[in-house]
Amino acid sequence: MENMPDETPAGTVEEFMFKEGVQDQLDKLDQELVGLRPVKKRVKEIAALLVLDKMRRKLGFETAVPSLHMCFTGAPGTGKTTVAVRMGQVLAKMGYSRQGHVVLATRDDLVGQYVGHTAPKTKEMVKKAMGGILLVDEAYYLYNAANDRDYGQESIEILLNVMENQQDDLVVALAGYKDRMDRFFTYIPGMMSRIGNHVDFPNYDADELVQIAAVMAHQLEYDIDDTAYPVFKEYIAKRMELPYFSNARTVRNAMDRARMNSAIRTFERFAINGENGGLCTVQDLKDITASDFQVLLDDIVNADASKRIFS
Numbered sequence: 001m002e003n004m005p006d007e008t009p010a011g012t013v014e015e016f017m018f019k020e021g022v023q024d025q026l027d028k029l030d031q032e033l034v035g036l037r038p039v040k041k042r043v044k045e046i047a048a049l050l051v052l053d054k055m056r057r058k059l060g061f062e063t064a065v066p067s068l069h070m071c072f073t074g075a076p077g078t079g080k081t082t083v084a085v086r087m088g089q090v091l092a093k094m095g096y097s098r099q100g101h102v103v104l105a106t107r108d109d110l111v112g113q114y115v116g117h118t119a120p121k122t123k124e125m126v127k128k129a130m131g132g133i134l135l136v137d138e139a140y141y142l143y144n145a146a147n148d149r150d151y152g153q154e155s156i157e158i159l160l161n162v163m164e165n166q167q168d169d170l171v172v173a174l175a176g177y178k179d180r181m182d183r184f185f186t187y188i189p190g191m192m193s194r195i196g197n198h199v200d201f202p203n204y205d206a207d208e209l210v211q212i213a214a215v216m217a218h219q220l221e222y223d224i225d226d227t228a229y230p231v232f233k234e235y236i237a238k239r240m241e242l243p244y245f246s247n248a249r250t251v252r253n254a255m256d257r258a259r260m261n262s263a264i265r266t267f268e269r270f271a272i273n274g275e276n277g278g279l280c281t282v283q284d285l286k287d288i289t290a291s292d293f294q295v296l297l298d299d300i301v302n303a304d305a306s307k308r309i310f311s
Contacts, residue, residue, distance in 0.1 A: 021093040022047050029086045033079050034215065035208040042199045043083060043090075050094045067196030068096065068171045069163055073178035074201025077247030080175045081135065083199070088133045091171065098131035098169065105134060107141040110155040118151040122158045130170055139174035140184035156188060163194045204247050209236050212251050221286060222259065228290040232258075235297040242300070254296055261292040 026044060033040070049066060057063050068091065072080040084102050092100025105125045112118040126134060136142070136159075144150035163172050174181065174191070178200060185192040204212065210233050217224045224232075235254065239245060266287075270280045 022051060022090055025086055025090045025093060029083070032082060032086075034211045035204055036079055036083075036201065039079065039083060039199055039201055042197070043087060046087070046197060047090055047094075050090070050096060054094060067167070067194065069167065069195045070171065070173040070197040070199065071181060071195050072173060072175040072199050072201060073181050075177065075203055075245075075247060077249035077251075078201035078203065079248065080201055083201075084133055084135045084173055084175075087173075088171075091133075097133075097171065101129075101132035103129035103132065103134050105129075105136050106138060107152065107155075110136070111142065111152045113151075115151075118154045119158060122155045126158070126162055126170065130166075133171045133173055135173045135175060138176045138180075140176055140180045143184055143187050145187060156191070160188075160190050160194065163191075206233055206237050206240065209247070209251050212248050213255055216252060216255050217288060220255075220259075222262075222288050223283070223286045224288045225290060228288060228293050231290045231293040231297060235293055235300065238297070238300045254293075257296055258288050258292040261295050262288050265289075265292065 026040075026047060029040060029043060046068075053063055053066070070084075070087070072083065074080060081102070081104065088097060088100040088102050090100075091097035103125060109125050110118070110122045112121050142152040142156050144152055159172060162170060172194075174195070176184075210229055213232060214224060214229075232254070236251070239250060239254075266280060266284055269275045270278050270284070
């Protein structure tokens, strides 16, 4: 490299992005995920680093594989698994991962219930994830501060070893609530030092959740009536104030119920009431109306009224 003039053409970043298929994966991420601008920005930054690193390698520069282990923090339903899948595909396209698949694991998958049970379980999950990403959901449950004999510590030690010695063939991604992950890292500083990419996933606002519902409907070939959106937004706004709200997962559950309500409504119209001689149209099978979401909204309103009566 010493004899290569600095002005030697190295190709364009855009050319590498398209040639390696990275831009295609980033475009899909934009299409699949509503909002989450800081997350998308961080993913693009990681992709840019990998692209430039590959350009340098092709020119003969000395390079070192950056730490690709990750920590995804945020509430349930904010797209952490989807981003992990897309990152796996980007890494595979760039040659940093053999397969790019994602293996999802929880404490139950990694930690045994008796002596000698944990190591085989953890190693089996690691083996399944080799060549891709091991995504450990709610990773803080691996550590039990109240019990220094908890078997989770053994699983953590195996993961630490793998993250250090096999990072060229496995990316470990930890996921969970930010405050709990921060506390986990204070107990396991070695884990923190091995993670080079921390990505925080914000909660969706009501308008973004309405957009997500529209995307889900489109993917399932349903048409949401224009008059239905305000009802759904009101439902989501009230649902966001209740316990166990899970962002896009809550929207998915709401859409499942709306589809069921649509089916019941259509069945009653044509099978029971015999409307139009029982003959329904394609549009009838695709429609989700305001009344289909009103059922969900009424459930929340009635539950709230009952609580006030009996409190």
